Amino acid sequence: MRRLTVAVERFPIAGAFTISRGSRTEAVVVTARIADDAVGAAGWGECVPYPRYGESIEGVAAAIEAQADAIAAGLTRVELMERMKAGAARNALDCALLDFEAKALGRPAWKIAGLSQPTPATTAYTLSLGTPESMEEAARKAAARPLLKVKLGGEGDPARIAAVRRGAPDSRLIVDANEAWRAETIEANLDACLAAGVGLIEQPLPAGEDALLGQIARPIPICADESLHDRAGLAQLAGRYDAINIKLDKTGGLTEAVMLAHAARARGLALMVGCMVGTSLAMAPAMLLASFADYVDLDGPLLLARDRAPGLLFEGSTIHPPEPALWG
CATH class of the missing domain: 3.30.390.10 (Enolase-like, N-terminal domain)
Structure with missing residues (x-):
């Protein structure tokens, strides 16, 4: 039993x-x-x-x-x-x-889930919200990483994103405002992100208050995070978002996440596979979705002082698929 x-x-x-x-x-x-x-x-x-x-x-x-x-x-x-x-x-x-x-x-989990065999992927590396000076320093330390995810917080964000770009002039940048922008600041923030060469903006406005995204120009693709959990919310994104962030803790597991990925692709949405701050055990199932994704953001273990063992293998920003001893 x-x-x-x-x-x-x-x-x-x-x-x-x-x-x-x-x-x-x-x-x-x-x-x-x-x-x-x-x-x-x-x-x-x-x-x-x-x-x-x-x-x-x-x-x-x-x-x-x-x-x-x-x-x-x-x-x-x-x-x-x-x-x-x-x-x-x-x-x-x-x-x-x-x-x-x-x-x-x-049998490997990827076969049971009807997916292709996972391969190594490049993950974003997250820079926490701080002052422009502290974020520039953090960006400088992470400048060798090819993809940085920048946490923003509302007031003062143009200075923050400019500082990060100074610190990491060659990295690709995505930003995540975690619902902190407002109608009166979004266009100035978009302009600052455009000037810094940002490739994707995640959840700029609060969920439920994002209708404005369908009424303004979006010079940079906008990604839904808090505004989308599973397939039931996809229709509400039409005209507002260009991409979605699939997190297993939102979808309620890999089973729904796979179906969400297929449904989002059918609607022409780009995909990010993301995470909360957890250990390699949380990232392992999400790695099975990496082949679907335009952006992979599974850096949770890189942000920890101690991961569980055995964990995923990271080589710089390259994350390798899990071994069966961990999961799958």
Whole structure:
């Protein structure tokens, strides 16, 4: 019989991770592990509860534990999607079920998910929000990385993005405002990003207040993050966004994420595969989507002072697919 165990783990962040909504010095993750001694297999998955979406560590752990009887009875990933709403708790269980299936069948997870074999990819590296001076210094230290993701915060963003460009003159830049821009500042911020050669802007306006994006010129592609969780929200993006950020903690697992990727491509949207700040276990399933993506942003382990072992192999900004000892 399959057994479910749930754990809460804490991993220190190297320094601090700061966005427009605040700063953190540790990543708190919840893991789900499914094991069956009869078949000699175990699988696991990791999620990062996010207060912005009404999630807490305790609530997500409890939501996962509530599925113990269903897991023991043989719950499938398709049935899981019907039982639980999209979000972090379902993500941990979906990924654990897929890993368990891969181990039990002796088949790689990418084959079970109907995907192509993952290959190494270039991930963005995130620069936290700070003063223009501190961000320029951080950019200078990261200037050898080919793709930087710059966290912005509203007032003063033109100076921040100009400073980052000075610090990293040759890197490709994407920016993430985390909903911090407003109608009265968006055009000036767009102009500053255009002058700095930014290639993509992520979630400039608050979710639910982004209709303006369909009424102004978008000289740089705009990517939805907080405004999109799963396929149910795709239609609302029409005319406002040019790309979407797929995060497994939003979609509620890889199963929905794959379907979302196909549906978004059919609508002509570019794709980013992104992450919360988690360990290699959270990045591993997302790596199966890298071949879909125009942008890969799976740098969570690079932001930690300590990753779990075994973890993913990073060579600079190149992230390698997971080995079965980790996941899949």
